[in-house]
Amino acid sequence: xxxxxxxxxxxxxxxxxxxxxxxxxxxxxxxxxxxxxxxxxxxxxxxxxxxxxxxxxxxxxxxxxxxxxxxxxxxxxxxxxxxxxxxxxxxxxxxxxxxxxxxxxxxxxxxxxxxxxxxxxxxxxxxxxxxxxxxxxxxxxxxxxxxxxxxxxxxxxxxxxxxxxxxxxxxxxxxxxxxxxxxxxxxxxxxxxxxxxxxxxxxxxxxxxxxxxxxxxxxxxxxxxxxxxxxxxxxxxxxxxxxxxxxxx
Amino acid sequence: xxxxxxxxxxxxxxxxxxxxxxxxxxxxxxxxxxxxxxxxxxxxxxxxxxxxxxxxxxxxxxxxxxxxxxxxxxxxxxxxxxxxxxxxxxxxxxxxxxxxxxxxxxxxxxxxxxxxxxxxxxxxxxxxxxxxxxxxxxxxxxxxxxxxxxxxxxxxxxxxxxxxxxxxxxxxxxxxxxxxxxxxxxxxxxxxxxxxxxxxxxxxxxxxxxxxxxxxxxxxxxxxxxxxxxxxxxxxxxxxxxxxxxxxxxxxxxxxxxxxxxxxxxxxxxxxxxxxxxxxxxxxxxxxxxxxxxxxxxxxxxxxxxxxxxxxxxxxxxxxxxxxxxxxxxxxxxxxxxxxxxxxxxxxxxxxxxxxxxxxxxxxxxxxxxxxxxxxxxxxxxxxxxxxxxxxxxxxxxxxxxxxxxxxxxxxxxxxxxxxxxxxxxxxxxxxxxxxxxxxxxxxxxxxxxxxxxxxxxxxxxxxxxxxxxxxxxxxxxxxxxxxxxxxxxxxxxxxxxxxxxxxxxxxxxxxxxxxxxxxxxxxxxxxxxxxxxxxxxxxxxxxxxxxxxxxxxxxxxxxxxxxxxxxxxxxxxxxxxxxxxxxxxxxxxxxxxxxxxxxxxxxxxxxxxxxxx
Ligand SMILES: Nc1ncnc2c1ncn2[C@@H]1O[C@H](COP(=O)(O)OP(=O)(O)OP(=O)(O)O)[C@@H](O)[C@H]1O
Ligand SMILES: [Mg+2]
Numbered sequence: 001x002x003x004x005x006x007x008x009x010x011x012x013x014x015x016x017x018x019x020x021x022x023x024x025x026x027x028x029x030x031x032x033x034x035x036x037x038x039x040x041x042x043x044x045x046x047x048x049x050x051x052x053x054x055x056x057x058x059x060x061x062x063x064x065x066x067x068x069x070x071x072x073x074x075x076x077x078x079x080x081x082x083x084x085x086x087x088x089x090x091x092x093x094x095x096x097x098x099x100x101x102x103x104x105x106x107x108x109x110x111x112x113x114x115x116x117x118x119x120x121x122x123x124x125x126x127x128x129x130x131x132x133x134x135x136x137x138x139x140x141x142x143x144x145x146x147x148x149x150x151x152x153x154x155x156x157x158x159x160x161x162x163x164x165x166x167x168x169x170x171x172x173x174x175x176x177x178x179x180x181x182x183x184x185x186x187x188x189x190x191x192x193x194x195x196x197x198x199x200x201x202x203x204x205x206x207x208x209x210x211x212x213x214x215x216x217x218x219x220x221x222x223x224x225x226x227x228x229x230x231x232x233x234x235x236x237x238x239x240x241x242x243x244x245x246x247x248x249x
Numbered sequence: 250x251x252x253x254x255x256x257x258x259x260x261x262x263x264x265x266x267x268x269x270x271x272x273x274x275x276x277x278x279x280x281x282x283x284x285x286x287x288x289x290x291x292x293x294x295x296x297x298x299x300x301x302x303x304x305x306x307x308x309x310x311x312x313x314x315x316x317x318x319x320x321x322x323x324x325x326x327x328x329x330x331x332x333x334x335x336x337x338x339x340x341x342x343x344x345x346x347x348x349x350x351x352x353x354x355x356x357x358x359x360x361x362x363x364x365x366x367x368x369x370x371x372x373x374x375x376x377x378x379x380x381x382x383x384x385x386x387x388x389x390x391x392x393x394x395x396x397x398x399x400x401x402x403x404x405x406x407x408x409x410x411x412x413x414x415x416x417x418x419x420x421x422x423x424x425x426x427x428x429x430x431x432x433x434x435x436x437x438x439x440x441x442x443x444x445x446x447x448x449x450x451x452x453x454x455x456x457x458x459x460x461x462x463x464x465x466x467x468x469x470x471x472x473x474x475x476x477x478x479x480x481x482x483x484x485x486x487x488x489x490x491x492x493x494x495x496x497x498x499x500x501x502x503x504x505x506x507x508x509x510x511x512x513x514x515x516x517x518x519x520x521x522x523x524x525x526x527x528x529x530x531x532x533x534x535x536x537x538x539x540x541x542x543x544x545x546x547x548x549x550x551x552x553x554x555x556x557x558x559x560x561x562x563x564x565x566x567x568x569x570x571x572x573x574x575x576x577x578x579x580x581x582x583x584x585x586x587x588x589x590x591x592x593x594x595x596x597x598x599x600x601x602x603x604x605x606x607x608x609x610x611x612x613x614x615x616x617x618x619x620x621x622x623x624x625x626x627x628x629x630x631x632x633x634x635x636x637x638x639x640x641x642x643x644x645x646x647x648x649x650x651x652x653x654x655x656x657x658x659x660x661x662x663x664x665x666x667x668x669x670x671x672x673x674x675x676x677x678x679x680x681x682x683x684x685x686x687x688x689x690x691x692x693x694x695x696x697x698x699x700x701x702x703x704x705x706x707x708x709x710x711x712x713x714x715x716x717x718x719x720x721x722x723x724x725x726x727x728x729x730x731x732x733x734x735x736x737x738x739x740x741x742x743x744x745x746x747x748x749x750x751x752x753x754x755x756x757x758x759x760x761x762x763x764x765x766x767x768x769x770x771x772x773x774x775x776x777x778x779x780x781x782x783x784x785x786x787x788x789x790x791x792x793x794x795x796x797x798x799x800x801x802x803x804x805x806x807x808x809x810x811x812x813x814x815x816x817x818x819x820x821x822x823x824x825x826x827x828x829x830x831x832x833x834x835x836x837x838x839x840x841x842x843x844x845x846x847x848x849x850x851x852x853x854x855x856x857x858x859x860x861x862x863x
Binding site for chain 2 (some may be wrong): 084
């Protein structure tokens with residue numbers, strides 16, 4: 001269970017990106033975070049693994065206060081939280097294998113990892129994860145030689161190397177075409193079988209309604225909707241996206 | 250606006266233009282005077298002759314030499330003539346000969362010298378050798394000031410006036426000499442010298458670049474805005490670091506220095522102090538106590554264990570390295586005097602050993618500096634977390650006072666060393682008090698939890714230092730280094746190395762600033778620590794451009810090392826400046842050709858490699 005309590009984030013003492021956000025996510029749920037551009041979706045996701053330090057409030061995960069964790073403990077928490085990104089965030093010049101293995105850094109002996117040595121088990125696991133996303137034959141290709149969809153699959157493999165209990169996905173399909181988008185979303189959907197919580201920010205409501213168990217909508221950093229995606233009717237839609245917004249798809 | 254106003258404004262504008270033109274003329278007129286431009290000088294005959302000499306010298310580089318075969322023909326002549334008749338020398342088949350119009354002449358008489366059987370168009374020099382019994386000490390006087398050139402048949406005829414002095418009743422000798430080039434040309438002395446110095450130059454650039462890289466890499470991180478902007482700490486934490494780092498650095502220096510001395514004493518060098526024994530025994534004792542104690546589970550115990558084990562390892566490593574370096578010093582000094590590769594390796598061992606012995610205390614300083622800073626950080630973090638607001642405030646004030654005292658003291662000590670105000674013990678008091686009061690005041694006025702951008706602090710300091718040093722040309726720096734370590738390539742290495750550090754540091758840091766943050770975010774999110782993040786997310790992004798810039802810099806360094814000799818930095822430049830000063834333009838020309846070849850080929854090479862990498 002992940003509890004977000006009164007979370008707030010103020011950038012540079014001026015921009016209020018999250019305003020008293022509270023909700024709970026049971027283990028294994030597929031939660032979509034929706035909202036206009038600038039509503040605070042990315043900020044929320046990055047507060048959960050503290051890539052961004054929240055200004056106030058708490059994040060409690062299975063009784064542990066993530067917001068109060070000291071550096072060493074924070075690393076232990078982070079390694080159980082996978083994350084994938086809109087722009088994939090692979091190291092472009094490194095081979096796919098190295099990118100995937102880097103998902104294991106939180107577990108490995110720091111010394112060996114510094115000289116690029118990983119335990120045999122980790123290497124085997126990396127190959128398994130690549131197989132899972134259908135890229136086993138690309139293991140030794142440089143990341144920048146892959147297409148966008150392939151890069152995102154490598155991103156997923158990297159996150160899965162962490163054996164995560166939570167997967168954060170920040171607009172994972174926003175830079176992909178619709179067909180690829182569905183294939184990526186299906187990989188995420190399958191994580192439910194392993195009881196992994198997925199928290200995914202999405203732009204398209206049809207994707208939300210198709211894949212998510214639940215949706216949380218943000219507007220100007222506040223939660224304006226929290227419920228099943230099917231409950232987002234035209235009136236709710238207007239509340240979330242504003243009067244002028246036109247529903248597409 | 251009426252007509253009158255219009256015309257007056259246009260007059261004003263014209264006047265303004267004229268004033269501007271006059272001003273420009275004055276500026277240039279003054280400039281020409283200051284720079285002493287003088288178009289008469291280049292036209293003076295004497296100076297034009299000098300220029301011609303230089304250009305002819307440069308156009309005829311002294312590259313090759315031939316083996317010289319000296320061809321000689323002689324004829325006797327008796328002066329004054331006392332009635333005797335000397336026979337003409339018998340011609341030898343296949344050898345050139347000379348004949349004289351008379352073999353018995355009066356002093357000052359003009360005779361005709363004819364040559365037969367010489368090479369065509371050959372330069373022949375005529376000498377007059379007065380009679381001497383001691384053939385080894387004969388004196389050859391020029392019979393003619395100029396050379397004689399043979400005709401198309403290899404013959405010549407020339408009139409020569411005999412001398413009035415050096416008379417004798419024995420026959421003197423007229424000698425004709427031609428210097429013939431034979432066989433294949435070999436490298437000239439100048440070329441050999443140039444070769445030797447150009448090698449020195451290329452290595453000078455290599456060593457300077459290598460030195461530069463080592464320090465430029467860490468500096469480039471400190472001078473990269475995107476890395477440093479995240480480095481923040483609370484006011485109290487910052488004060489804690491400030492207060493302890495001078496102490497930590499000093500302690501680290503002392504400990505490592507005494508350990509190094511102790512290590513040296515193992516192999517019969519240096520002197521061990523009692524404190525060194527203490528430093529080395531302490532962690533071992535701690536280890537023993539820990540091993541003996543029963544409690545094995547607590548977290549504190551585990552941390553303590555780790556710390557003590559690291560300390561033991563550090564002590565052992567330092568001792569061993571120092572002992573080894575001491576041996577290396579001895580061996581190196583012995584081997585250095587040998588010739589060939591053995592000597593080179595001996596010298597290498599000696600330098601390496603010296604570097605270890607000198608570097609250890611510096612390393613100790615750095616380790617102590619950072620270790621204590623991070624320790625102080627953790628402790629204050631804990632205090633901030635647990636202690637009450639009032640306690641944190643007091644801690645902040647006390648730490649600020651200590652920090653102010655120490656840093657103002659350190660700065661005063663440095664200034665006192667430079668300006669020699671007086672006895673440091675008295676000079677230091679006032680600034681230390683002022684510093685303590687000043688920072689106490691700041692501490693009282695500010696919130697102890699306030700975030701201080703320590704990273705940007707360091708960033709600006711490092712940037713400023715780099716900019717200052719970057720603006721000093723190596724050719725100027727080398728003058729200072731030549732005073733310190735003597736004229737020669739070592740001074741050149743130091744000057745170029747220093748400039749390389751700052752120049753590369755700047756270029757590198759710009760690369761760091763250009764890296765994509767996405768991968769950093771992603772790798773951090775996996776739970777990697779900071780060092781792992783740097784290795785996996787930063788390094789792959791910066792290593793290729795680092796290599797490219799290093800090559801570029803090595804290229805510049807080769808170019809600079811060719812002139813660094815003008816400032817006393819060794820290499821080909823030194824030879825060139827000497828040759829120019831001695832008016833040996835043909836030799837200087839060889840130096841210049843070598844410089845051009847090396848610079849051009851390295852330019853090409855580094856461009857090719859850089860192309861490959863990026
Ligand atoms: N590093 C930052 N510094 C200052 N303000 C920021 C920063 N990052 C985001 N913001 C501001 O915080 C607010 C929320 O941004 P956030 O990126 O979380 O929105 P988002 O919902 O992810 O938007 P998008 O859909 O465009 O990605 C915005 O107003 C943004 O301008
Ligand atoms: Mg976003």
